Amino acid sequence: MSRTASTAPYGSPENPWRRPDGTVIACVEKLKVLRENLAELRQCALDALEDAVLMGCDEAQVKEAFLAEIQALQSGYSPAD
Numbered sequence: 001m002s003r004t005a006s007t008a009p010y011g012s013p014e015n016p017w018r019r020p021d022g023t024v025i026a027c028v029e030k031l032k033v034l035r036e037n038l039a040e041l042r043q044c045a046l047d048a049l050e051d052a053v054l055m056g057c058d059e060a061q062v063k064e065a066f067l068a069e070i071q072a073l074q075s076g077y078s079p080a081d
Contacts, residue, residue, distance in 0.1 A: 019079070
């Protein structure tokens with residue numbers, strides 16, 4: 001699940017966003033929103049991680065908690081057609 005140096009970032013031509021049926025999402029506006037949302041999520045997670053470390057928490061444990069929260073997320077929407 002973790003991204004390695006050889007894995008292209010999500011949304012890149014080498015690792016495009018896909019629909020549940022496997023087709024590539026190519027809409028420029030959708031890709032822009034996905035890119036912005038991912039950047040926002042990353043910044044929010046980084047801020048929370050740094051707060052936790054400054055308060056004395058173990059970084060690895062905080063990351064485990066973040067992963068558990070992300071894995072527990074469920075969309076309230078049906079897949080888009």
